[in-house]
Amino acid sequence: MGSSDAPGSEVELAQAIATAVRAVPGVADLSPGRFVEVATYGARARVRGVMVRQTAESLDVEVHVCAQYAGALVLTELAALVRESIRQSVRASGAGTVSQTDVVFDDVRVE
Amino acid sequence: MALFNRLVIILLALVVLVTASAVLLTTLGVLDPAQLALAGPWFVDRLVPFTQLDATNRSLTLGLCLALIVLALLLLFLEMRPGPRGARQITLKQDALGRVTVTLDEVRQLADREAGQVPGVTSARSHVETEPPGLSIACRVSVDPAGSIPDMTDELRERLKAAVEHHVGLAVTQVSVDAQVPPMATNRRRRRVA
Numbered sequence: 001m002g003s004s005d006a007p008g009s010e011v012e013l014a015q016a017i018a019t020a021v022r023a024v025p026g027v028a029d030l031s032p033g034r035f036v037e038v039a040t041y042g043a044r045a046r047v048r049g050v051m052v053r054q055t056a057e058s059l060d061v062e063v064h065v066c067a068q069y070a071g072a073l074v075l076t077e078l079a080a081l082v083r084e085s086i087r088q089s090v091r092a093s094g095a096g097t098v099s100q101t102d103v104v105f106d107d108v109r110v111e
Numbered sequence: 112m113a114l115f116n117r118l119v120i121i122l123l124a125l126v127v128l129v130t131a132s133a134v135l136l137t138t139l140g141v142l143d144p145a146q147l148a149l150a151g152p153w154f155v156d157r158l159v160p161f162t163q164l165d166a167t168n169r170s171l172t173l174g175l176c177l178a179l180i181v182l183a184l185l186l187l188f189l190e191m192r193p194g195p196r197g198a199r200q201i202t203l204k205q206d207a208l209g210r211v212t213v214t215l216d217e218v219r220q221l222a223d224r225e226a227g228q229v230p231g232v233t234s235a236r237s238h239v240e241t242e243p244p245g246l247s248i249a250c251r252v253s254v255d256p257a258g259s260i261p262d263m264t265d266e267l268r269e270r271l272k273a274a275v276e277h278h279v280g281l282a283v284t285q286v287s288v289d290a291q292v293p294p295m296a297t298n299r300r301r302r303r304v305a
Binding site: 034061073074076079083102103104106107108110 | 279
């Protein structure tokens with residue numbers, strides 16, 4: 001993955017979102033999707049696990065997440081943390097506000 | 112993107128199949144190039160030389176055409192067969208901000224993991240179904256025959272229900288357990304009768 005796509009592009013935004021989501025406690029990693037690849041594509045980069053759809057009116061994000069198993073794991077609470085991290089990441093990158101955030105748990109990892 | 116690639120390969124395979132078939136039939140003398148006038152004079156002109164091949168080139172052409180036809184049919188089969196079914200998902204939450212989903216397979220794995228933690232369970236395999244207003248879990252376990260199976264299955268039911276409801280946040284309406292005792296290892300020997 002490079003950062004050769006235009007600043008403010010969907011790929012740049014997806015990279016920022018991917019970094020933010022990976023930093024959430026309880027997230028083991030992003031998932032590229034189970035049967036169909038989920039990614040944001042740019043001219044020279046591809047961000048797997050994050051799909052950004054940006055239109056003039058809205059900004060929709062879909063993230064596919066591998067959760068880290070723990071006795072205290074509650075998927076809906078983890079999803080709330082993921083959503084919040086996405087919201088903050090988008091705001092910090094100056095891309096406006098997120099209209100819709102879909103969180104898909106593709107995997108629960110046990111170490 | 113994947114659909115576009117698939118369409119391109121299907122089209123290419125069809126072109127190869129039609130061309131190789133036309134060349135094969137022309138070489139065998141079954142088809143007269145003039146019969147393909149509808150395909151255009153350019154295509155007919157390309158086929159004419161195949162009516163005048165010597166024995167060596169004829170065999171080579173037939174072999175090549177057959178190989179191309181087999182390859183094209185193989186590609187068509189691979190590209191046109193239905194793809195894998197998508198993972199079944201259940202919605203954990205849906206509000207104005209978006210949707211939170213989890214694959215049913217992950218819920219099954221959580222149930223398997225919890226079942227494996229119950230003392231006396233040696234292996235577990237669960238099946239999870241959505242049954243509004245909640246989830247239904249069918250768990251098949253192999254158990255250690257030394258313990259009490261009714262006690263173990265009661266504990267298993269309670270733990271599965273509590274764990275899945277805790278992790279997933281949906282009500283578990285039914286837990287059925289099928290406990291099996293693995294067959295005892297036997298040490299029989301066949302006696303050979305003279």
